[in-house]
Amino acid sequence: MDSGTKLDAPNESSKADEILQVTTSYEAQETILEKDAAQEPPFSIFSKRDKRLIGYGASFAAMFSGLSGFIYYPAMVPLARDLSVSVQLINWTVTSYLVIAGIAPAFLGDIADQTGRRPVYIITFVLMIAANVGLALQTSYPALMVLLMLQSAGSSSTYSIAYGVIADIATVGERGSYVGTLILFTFTAPSLGPVIGGALADKLGWRALFWFLAILSGSHFLALLIFFPETQRKIVGDGSIPATGIYRSLFSHLIAMKTKNNGKDKYGNQEVTKRPHHVPNPLACIPVLLDKGSLSVIMIGSIYYSISRALGASLAVQSIEIYSLNYLGAGLVYIPSGVAGILSSYLTGKLIDRNYKTAARKYGRVVDLKRGDDIDDFPIEKARLKWIYHLILISTGGTIGYGWSLWARTICGTLLTDLNPQHSATAQAAYNLVRCVGAGAAVAALDAIENVIGLGWCFTIYSALLLGVIPLVLLLETKGMKWRSAKNAA
Numbered sequence: 001m002d003s004g005t006k007l008d009a010p011n012e013s014s015k016a017d018e019i020l021q022v023t024t025s026y027e028a029q030e031t032i033l034e035k036d037a038a039q040e041p042p043f044s045i046f047s048k049r050d051k052r053l054i055g056y057g058a059s060f061a062a063m064f065s066g067l068s069g070f071i072y073y074p075a076m077v078p079l080a081r082d083l084s085v086s087v088q089l090i091n092w093t094v095t096s097y098l099v100i101a102g103i104a105p106a107f108l109g110d111i112a113d114q115t116g117r118r119p120v121y122i123i124t125f126v127l128m129i130a131a132n133v134g135l136a137l138q139t140s141y142p143a144l145m146v147l148l149m150l151q152s153a154g155s156s157s158t159y160s161i162a163y164g165v166i167a168d169i170a171t172v173g174e175r176g177s178y179v180g181t182l183i184l185f186t187f188t189a190p191s192l193g194p195v196i197g198g199a200l201a202d203k204l205g206w207r208a209l210f211w212f213l214a215i216l217s218g219s220h221f222l223a224l225l226i227f228f229p230e231t232q233r234k235i236v237g238d239g240s241i242p243a244t245g246i247y248r249s250l251f252s253h254l255i256a257m258k259t260k261n262n263g264k265d266k267y268g269n270q271e272v273t274k275r276p277h278h279v280p281n282p283l284a285c286i287p288v289l290l291d292k293g294s295l296s297v298i299m300i301g302s303i304y305y306s307i308s309r310a311l312g313a314s315l316a317v318q319s320i321e322i323y324s325l326n327y328l329g330a331g332l333v334y335i336p337s338g339v340a341g342i343l344s345s346y347l348t349g350k351l352i353d354r355n356y357k358t359a360a361r362k363y364g365r366v367v368d369l370k371r372g373d374d375i376d377d378f379p380i381e382k383a384r385l386k387w388i389y390h391l392i393l394i395s396t397g398g399t400i401g402y403g404w405s406l407w408a409r410t411i412c413g414t415l416l417t418d419l420n421p422q423h424s425a426t427a428q429a430a431y432n433l434v435r436c437v438g439a440g441a442a443v444a445a446l447d448a449i450e451n452v453i454g455l456g457w458c459f460t461i462y463s464a465l466l467l468g469v470i471p472l473v474l475l476l477e478t479k480g481m482k483w484r485s486a487k488n489a490a
Helices: 012-037 048-070 075-083 087-115 117-137 141-169 170-185 189-203 207-227 252-260 284-288 294-319 327-330 336-364 381-384 386-396 406-417 420-454 455-467 471-487
Strands: none
Touching: 048 117, 048 141, 048 170, 048 189, 048 207, 048 294, 075 087, 075 189, 075 327, 087 117, 087 141, 087 284, 087 294, 087 336, 087 420, 117 141, 117 207, 141 170, 141 406, 141 420, 170 336, 170 406, 189 207, 189 327, 189 336, 284 420, 294 406, 294 420, 294 455, 294 471, 327 455, 406 420, 420 455
């Protein structure tokens, strides 16, 4: 039996009686939980509608992490021509972009976990807007390289902050859907980014790409300043503790007016004690990388991310040089994989929430979407990784496997947040570090491998790497809960 109860008699009647007892017990647990929910504090004071709006705001902000890179791809050839450099040198700007995208969140993710989400949003968007304006005006290769690195430092961190926001407001049982929405937003970039970039480069020139990014990021930054509340639980608790100063938005003001709690939440709990601030530590993500479970999740997602970015970097250049497409046409070839990525991220988000609830019932657990669940003695790794083998085969062998390989970020991002709920932004920074360094290496090696063995064999090798995640998945399923228990006991 799932509840672990043993049958006293082998006859069918006793089996039926026990099934009835377990079912009745489970229903009774749900009834008790519903009665207690009205008296005990919820995980978050934000309503379902509020949480969705917060999730959408964070997800749209995270979209700039991918959009800034993918919108650039159709402009690589005209940039090389205008700046009188080779496409190989332009590829190195992509590599440097990805390396900074791995390093910057290690600083800013730690700041977001200790000082709050809003201050880091301000830093990232100011960097991003200034870099985009500079990129639109620059006229030399060194300026392009430096400004792209600054743009990357700003845009890449929005992704890890978004995971932190989700961990602040969503329980384990609903987290998959929020992460699915986040990935859905971020993976509109592989389809929309190149199309927008190709159209702008074709009609207005490559400078228009960066003006577009400056205007779009500036508009969303203004919306975040006015409406986006601070969600960091060390600062606002479940959302009911009034935010002050830089943490206070118009939305926060309305929440404070509604609760009128004078420093206490609506259940009378004292204000959360804030940790003393410390100098941002880029090595704060190292403990995450030393954790066997977290590292396994990171490696799975990073391998898929690296291959997808290598494909993305090569696609526009090959379309222009081999098939003589114009810049708009080079952007349009990204649509099939982008659409597949959007669909897979949305469906996978729903699927992993469903798998979690199914596993909870199997182990006699009650899913509490209001107050959250304790997963210390629950095999969350098996619940999250169910069906992953089917998706690995689709990613490796599908004709648009590039797009479907994006499923990995939904599952891996959700599980990594589950394993590191108190330091979710730092954990995502560790993820960013590994996947972006891997992607940078994959892009940098692309031309060299292609020149030696050809593009077909190059991506045959890359496809073989995708199958290399299977042993890591098996390790997580069989050893993950044991590793997590040992870490929590330490």
